[in-house]
Amino acid sequence: MSLPTILVVDDEIAIHRFLRPVLTAEGYRVVQAMTGTDALKLAAGEDPAAIVLDLGLPDFDGKEVIQRIRKVSQVPIVVLSARDREAEKVRALDLGADDYVEKPFGVGELMARLRAAMRHAKATGGGVLVSGDVSVDVAAHVVRKGGREVRLTRREFDVLLALFRNAGRVVTHTHLLREVWGSANEGNTQYLRVYVGQLRQKLEDDPAAPRLILTEPGIGYRLV
Amino acid sequence: MTKDDAPRASPDALLAEASREGRGRLRLFLGAAPGVGKTYAMLQAARAAKAAGRDVLVGIVETHGRADTEAMVADLEILPRARIPYRGRLVSEFDLEAALARRPSLLLVDEYAHSNVEGSRHPKRWQDVADCLRAGIDVWTTMNVQHVESLNDVVQRITGVRVRETVPDTTLRTADEIVLVDLPSDELIRRLAEGKVYVEDTATRATQNFFKPSNLTALRELALRQVASRVDSDLLERMQGGAIEGPWAAGERLLVCLGPDDAAERLVREGKRLADLLGAHWFAVTIERPGVTLDGPAAAKLDVAMQLAKSLGAETQSLVGSDLPTEILRFARFENVTQIVVGRARVGRAWLPWSKGSLADAMVRRARGVSVLVLTEDREAAWRRWTLPEMGSWTAYPAAAASVAAATLLGTQLVRFVPLPNVSMLYLLAVLVPAILIGVWPAVLASFLSFGAYNFFFIDPAGTFTIARPHELLALAVFLIIAVTISAVAGQAREQMRASARRTRAARRLYEFTRTLSALPDANAVLEAAASEINAALGRAAVILRPEGADLEIAAAWPPDDRLDVPARTAARWSFEHGEAAGAGTQTLPSSGWFFTPLDVADQRVGVLGLERPGDNAPLDAEARALLAALAEQTAAALGRALLSTEVRAARTAAETERVRNILLASISHDFRTPLASILGSATALIDYGERLDDEARRDLLAGVRDEARHLDQMVRNLLSMTRLEAGALEINRDWIDVGEILNRIVESARRRGATQGFAVDLPEEPILAHADGTLLDQALGNIVGNAVRHAGPNARVMLSARRSPDGVTVEIDDDGPGVPDGLRPQVFEKFTRHRTSGADGGDSAGLGLAITKGIVEAHGGTVELLPNDPARPRGAAFRVHLPAGEGAPA
Structure with missing residues (x-):
């Protein structure tokens, strides 16, 4: 056993x-x-x-x-x-x-x-979540990339955290929207596209070829 | 009349303007007489147009060998003339087809009033020109004023020459421009004397007096007037179109009453002239009396007159009523007619005491607020030929004689009891009965026989034909008169009865026709029924053509015939393209052996209906024409409806095909994905984990790859077989095979593929041989077993058995699963029929398996059936395959 x-x-x-x-x-x-x-x-x-x-x-x-x-x-x-x-x-x-x-x-x-x-x-909540050179200090609301702090808005942080909490797994649009904006906004995937775009600008080495936050077409995003 | 009230655009004027758009423009060079230089003037203008860059084509121009005219034509493009064989020689004519094909910007066509040789598309050249205009080609043409239809009579009165070639006033009115080519009379006569004028019309040439100064002056005046009135009407039209306030037409409305006589045509021409003078809208009406049918020539006269009226711009109308003046006056009031034109009735039954006199008299007496113009005859009208009633059948005469014999017999018996004078009453009866029942002539015969018998048997001296007293002779004469009168009156009543019965029959026929057609499901059935009904109703061969690609094809014909000669096809085509009747009896291609009328429904033309011209060339009478119109309308409506429903059905079929294709794609992709997933999974397992697996596991993975590859191959074969079956290209390689062996192989392969069901194969001792294609049979039976494995559930039992039967081999494959749902049973062997046992992934197969089984088994001459569930087999699906014993089957 x-x-x-x-x-x-x-x-x-x-x-x-x-x-x-x-x-x-x-x-x-x-x-x-x-x-x-x-x-x-x-x-x-x-x-x-x-x-x-x-x-x-x-x-x-x-x-x-x-x-x-x-x-x-x-x-x-x-x-x-x-x-x-x-x-x-x-x-x-x-x-x-x-x-x-x-x-x-x-x-x-x-x-x-x-x-x-x-x-x-x-994995449990809290502490510091790490993926590649990006780390998230959940309690302190601090995100670092390669050791340097990256300024994120509150929403950006929430989206990133939701992805980190499900690291390695696909997170559906609906799931993300519900978690960050509340259940009333489940259909507004354009919010997500905007925020994910901003997160990539701030966190990806090459925002056009993302390696951290991947798109699962028609389904959602995956943080690797 | 309301249109006088306010200056607003007259719809008629706007319509006339609108209908011109998209059409070619017609310029007419009008002259007073031959030789004034119309052609020359036209060519001069054409050269100017060409110099200005227009694409000018000379369609046909007669130079009559005049050098100056020939020089004018020389540098213009000339269309080669058509050569049309006529009475053993070739006649050259304007080539309409070529002109339409060439499509110049401007076409010159000389001699607008020319009559084409028989066999041309149209009998008249102005009709050719109309086609060109319709095709958007501008046309210039020439004409002399004597050819104007409504002036025909006047010209004849002036010159004494009857002009045969005429052009309807309406086509003249559609000319966009009229150019008057004028030459002083003296000048013309001088040119004539110098031989510069070529006079074509033989009749004109024959008449020495034609080119008298007085004649020419009168003709010039006519031409000038024609152009002047044209200017007037152009002006008026513009004013109405632009709603310009100004001197308005007085709002005169003219009504011409036409009867079936010689005067009708003249009445029409006079009516037209009056209407032109008054600037009036005019009507031509005729009245049909119920129960009275006109004989052929009379009906033809009336027809000609009505058609003439139409071509001269009248609105024509056929009224029905027994009281002529009342009907006419009612129509006149309804249409706000201000003047009525009637001919003086020639016959007038004034000598009969109950006659109301002539129609003209009655109209004058009863008209209120309407002027009545009575036109008198030029010459004494010919007396109407007295038409004798029909002779009737010969059997009628013995019947009439028998009637008299019966009366005589009755009389000789009665004379014992009653005084003599009353016996004559019996003979009146003997005349009356045949008069009512049989006809006029038998009744007249009965009158004479009665007269003789009465004389012989009852008048003294009895037994002889001698008449003793003179007053008895008088009595006999009176008797004869009464008998004939009675029989005539009774006969007339009978004729009317027959006529009304005929109408009832026609109405019923139409009703039946409509009902028959409306019940028919598809266009072909409608067409067939319509053709045969029209043939039955009108007694002429009927054909219906439908557009088929770019051409018209015979869709139905009765009597069934699928050929039409070229002129008939051309007429049909013309009728279809122009939406007008064509062929025999019309103005377009009249030499064709068929008459065609378009079939229109809503704004769609669905075909043309054709009737063959009978051997005697008789035209259809009014009643038949009305019936034909009604039949054509009903046919078109039924056809339109049938086509619509066919379209709906086709759309539905297309949607169904689309659905089937989607199902096929979805299920094929699923079917292929599972074995592919297994192959890919096994292969990656071997690559990624190979060294961590033991030998047995590795071998099993490889075996899995092999099995799934086989499975894929099986599916590809199924698809191929289906395609071949559908294309009828399935090849059967027969050999003697053991059916038992096949069943065992199928079970083994199912188990290998993971079937968890219990299998039982029940076979007799000896091998069961069938003459069949082993590979195909494997596939056919394997598909049934595959079905059982998929649908019967993981723990079901599948029983397979094979038996030799007297006429072949019977295989049964049976499971104890849930069986086939009742709703699915009827189509279980159809393609893409699937039972959804599983949820999200949909069915497990393309639904091809059993369809292929059936195809293969039937290709072997065998049968496959799904056995019904019964108390002995309460559940499960049981299939029975029967294969016939092949030739030389082992006993």
């Missing part, structure tokens, strides 16, 4: 076939489910450290699985989804999924996302 458990939910046996050896090699214990019902059962019974979830399941919708797990647990969930279903990914993320990987995917990518999700789950 010392090994962390990963629950893999997919109705395609072929996916299990290559994920199991990889996850095992990474040092996880693998539990497999083919249906939503089994997934819920195992999520409750096996206490997984993270869940890899395919959205297309034979018995019910993968999004419903997220919803029902989120009621009882904050376990990191990485969603497997088709490339052409932006709306579905956004829905899944808004329902509480931590990240997504588009099918078809390389296992390296999935593993990275999975690790980021689990790392975040361990």
Whole structure:
């Protein structure tokens, strides 16, 4: 029981076939489910450290699985989804999924996302958050880049903090807007574009080719 | 009249101006007589125009060998003439087609009133010119005043020469400019004497007196007047168009009453002259009496007169009513007519005591506030030919005789009980009955027979035809008169009854026609029905043409025939393009064997309707024409509706096709993505984690790559097969194969791909051989099993069995899953039919599997069916495939 458990939910046996050896090699214990019902059962019974979830399941919708797990647990969930279903990914993320990987995917990518999700789950609020040469002192409201302080407005700081708190993971537009501006402004993605633009001007080495705050087209932003 | 009240733009004037826009402009060089130099003047002006940079083309100019005129033409571009074969020789004519194709800016066309040779597009050159104007080409032309339609009579009266070639006044009025080419009479006569004038018209040449000074002066005056009145009307039109206050036309409105007689044409010409003098709007009306049908020549006369009136600018109207004066006066009041023109009725039944006298008399007596002009005849009108009633069928005569015989028999019996004089009443009965039931002539025969029989049997001396007393002779004569009169009156009543029955039938026919057409679903059915109905109603071959790309194609014909000769096609085309009737009996391409009328609905032209000219060349009577118009209208309406619904359906089909394509793309991309995800995942796992995995895990990943690649291959094959099936290009390589082996292979491959279901293969001892294409059959049966794996649930049982049946091989594939929903059963073998068992990812397949199964099995001559659920099989999907035994099947 010392090994962390990963629950893999997919109705395609072929996916299990290559994920199991990889996850095992990474040092996880693998539990497999083919249906939503089994997934819920195992999520409750096996206490997984993270869940890899395919959205297309034979018995019910993968999004419903997220919803029902989120009621009882904050376990990191990485969603497997088709490339052409932006709306579905956004829905899944808004329902509480931590990240997504588009099918078809390389296992390296999935593993990275999975690790980021689990790392975040361990991280706690407060202290100093660091990514590359940028650091955020949450308590002091101070942002430094390469050791020099960078002046940010209150909103810019809030946006940056929201991204730092979810570092490595995609944060949807809706999530950011709700967190920074409140739920009344969920549709106003133009605010975000303006503030993210300003943050890049102040924090990126080359604002035209961002390396810190990445855009996930149609979905949101990711801080790496 | 309200338009007198305020100075506002008259709509008519504005319309006339508007209809000119986009058209070519017509300049007319008008002369009083041949030889005044019209052509010369036109050419002179044309050279000036050319010098000014205009694109001038000489369409046709007759130089008559005059050197000065020829010199004028020399440096202008000349259109080659068309050669039209006519009675064994080639006649050269103005080439309208070539002119339209060449499209000059300005076209010169000599002799506006010229009649084209038979076989040309139009009978008259002015119609050719109208086509050119419509095409936006400016045209200059020449004409002598004697050719003006409304002056035809006057010219004849002046010169004694009847001019055959005339131009309607309306086309003259549309001329944008009229240039008067004038030459003093003396000068003209001098030129004539010098031989400088070429007189074309043979009739004119024959008349030595034509070029008398008095004649020429009168003609000059006519020409000058024509131009002067034209200036007047131009001025008036401008004033009305610009709402300039000024001397207004007195608002006279003229009504000309036309009857089916020789005077009609003259009445029209007089009416036109009066209307011109008064500057009046004028009407030409005719009245049809219900139940009275005109005979051919009379109807034709009336037609000619009405058409003439129309071409002279009258508004024509056919009224219906039995009381002529009342109808005319009602119409006159309605249209605010100020003057009525009637001809003096020639016959007038004045000798009959109940006659109301002539129409003219009645009009004069009853008109209030309207002037009535009565035109008298030039010469004594010919007496109307007495037309005899029809003879009727021969069987009618024995019937009439039988009627008399019956009366005689009855009389000889009655005479025993009653006095003699009453017996004659029986004979009146014997005459009356055939008169009412059969016709006039049998009744007359009955009269004579009655007379003879009465005389023979009842008048002393009985048994002989001798008449003893003179007063009995008188009695017999009176008897004969009464009998004939009764039969005539009764016969007339019967004719009217028949006529009204005919109208009722026509009305019913129209109603039935409308109903039939409105019930038809598509345009082709409407066209077929319309053609056959029109043929039945009018007794002539009917054809309907529809635009098909750039051309008109026969869409329906009755009797069915798909050919039309070239003149007919040309007429149809013209009718379609110009929206007017063309072909036989019209002014456009009358030599064609067909008559065409456009089919218009709303502002769309949907086709043309054609009627063949019958062998005897008889025109349609008024009733038939009205019926034709109604039928054409109904056909157009029904066709328009059908086309609209076809369009709606096509749009719906297109939307459906689009939907199917989207489904296909979505599901194919999904179907391909899953095996690709597996291959990519396995490959990256091997690359990134290869050294950390044991041998078995590595082998399994590689096997996964292989299996999924096979799966992809399978899907590509399915898609290809579907394409081939649809294109009818599926190739079947038959061989003897063991169906049991195929089933086992399918199960194994399903298990390898991760099927968790329980499989049971039930086979007899001996191999079950089928003469089939192994690869295709593998695919067909594999698709059914694939379906079961996808839809029956992970723990279902799938049973496969194969049996030899007397006429082939039967395979059944059966599962205990949820089965096929009832709603999906009928289309389960159709393309893109999918059952959504899973949620967000949509279906698991393109919905091609079973469609391919069906295609392959049927290509083998077999059948596939989805067996119904019954108490023995309450759930699950069961498919039965039957393959016929091939030739030389093992027993």
